[in-house]
């Protein structure tokens with residue numbers, strides 16, 4: 060075990076209160092106050108925010124938000140509160156602000172911290188005791204992980220996106236496929252992705268068991284970061300950029316594991332079960348337990364099918380939906396909303412849906428979308444246009460599924476109850492979610508292009 | 509001075525409850541509605557909430573409808589303090605609340621073929637011992653645990669060994685720092701702060717090499 064120095068610590072309301080409490084009980088102060096950045100995202104409502112914290116109906120969630128307000132004030136930690144235009148999902152906010160930079164070590168009390176690896180940063184989720192440890196010492200007690208090289212080759216076809224790529228990968232390696240490893244993503248398909256697409260891929264590294272996923276530095280990345288509020292300026296910027304390009308992996312690097320995925324023939328991907336490796340092509344059918352080689356997997360499949368209310372052999376694109384959710388730290392950035400809006404434009408949400416939600420990842424994403432008129436496209440089609448937050452990704456607020464409801468969701472976890480008690484989740488890309496909202500069933504978005 | 513962060517773990521003997529599912533995720537261990545609490549305690553009642561009860565749980569809800577089919581509700585395992593599970597236990601969310609819920613329910617030790625990384629780390633920060641054992645051994649333990657009379661297991665952390673009432677014995681691997689930590693219950697922050705000078709020295713060099721990371 061070694062001590063790893065942490066350059067950026069991101070905080071939110073759910074995993075920090077007990078850490079701050081521990082700090083106070085021990086009469087300690089943050090080691091380096093200025094590298095902490097906090098926002099609220101998990102438990103807050105996505106409806107009208109005009110009354111700020113006092114408008115939060117749920118008294119327990121409200122107390123949690125107030126606790127973060129107080130902790131940030133007491134310890135003078137930079138904080139985007141509920142009414143700040145920059146508030147949003149912590150993994151959307153960090154990169155958007157340039158608070159995520161190449162070569163940094165980044166942690167947050169949230170497993171999707173892996174998102175920030177798209178910037179060539181070593182970024183991973185930690186528990187609350189570790190949040191306290193980082194606050195107090197600026198370090199983490201850490202064991203070096205093994206290296207896993209994943210090469211994604213080929214060109215993504217029309218209607219197939221970063222989300223489909225990562226779902227296909229987790230389908231291939233399994234939910235524990237990269238446990239104990241940091242993944243490095245390489246290959247043409249990764250280089251071709253936008254920075255936001257790369258974040259979508261790194262985001263779900265944890266769903267393959269990897270605490271962190273990393274990507275290299277290129278001009279696209281540097282261009283994305285330039286002039287962001289927290290990014291270095293002037294001479295420091297030039298010095299930083301020169302350094303960043305030295306971070307790319309040497310040709311002779313050795314990996315503990317190596318896998319290749321060719322995405323040139325990939326169809327849009329949809330999850331059918333209750334963990335993110337249970338994924339099929341949109342144009343396939345629901346598998347049967349007998350399709351799985353070992354008895355354990357067959358049993359898991361059987362339980363998943365029953366929870367999901369699905370029968371083997373059903374055509375995936377005929378599965379009827381009740382709700383559609385476009386949001387979460389996986390897919391709530393401006394490009395996600397643009398892709399979804401292209402599909403939605405001039406069409407209507409199917410009448411059978413009882414809810415179709417667009418939840419932008421941050422206040423700035425929301426404002427940008429409104430400037431582009433995307434909000435009107437969605438509202439005219441019958442979508443609800445919400446305030447930024449985690450929302451129905453984990454359903455800590457009122458945005459949720461009720462028992463038996465089925466949802467096409469752009470989030471990252473389809474665990475039992477994740478989006479609401481006995482709710483049923485199908486993980487998809489924003490474009491697939493949009494097309495599915497229009498037809499009212501899981502839908503192959505390629506029919507709409 | 510180094511204080512104790514949690515009750516030390518040296519050895520433990522207890523009844524084993526078999527949870528025969530792979531990929532048990534932290535959303536199952538403690539569902540999200542209980543994460544709104546700002547406290548570190550009170551999670552034991554809601555461990556595996558959506559499996560243990562038939563009605564949907566909320567913080568502080570009483571008079572719950574028990575799900576008699578769920579293994580933790582079997583009277584035979586009522587006093588269990590060791591959890592037997594399948595591979596990739598604790599995957600998903602980083603919520604430490606999952607470890608708190610397990611401990612507060614009364615479980616001190618988990619036996620499984622593998623764990624998700626963050627859950628595994630969180631366990632050691634709270635005094636929960638996650639033991640990794642080969643699949644074949646876990647299979648044998650499941651068979652014994654499912655017999656009519658409950659199985660008891662002795663866990664000896666110092667010797668890194670377990671033995672069951674039915675005669676299954678095994679040794680396990682554990683990182684020495686982690687083992688030491690569990691056996692002494694020492695506060696990790698205090699331990700790290702013993703290296704304060706080293707951290708400060710590192711910071712000086714780090715700032716020279718990458719001044720853009722320091723805006724203070």
Ligand code: SF4
Nearest residue numbers: 171387388449452453
């Ligand atoms: S959007 Fe979902 S996955 Fe992302 S941080 Fe929020 S709850 Fe976690």
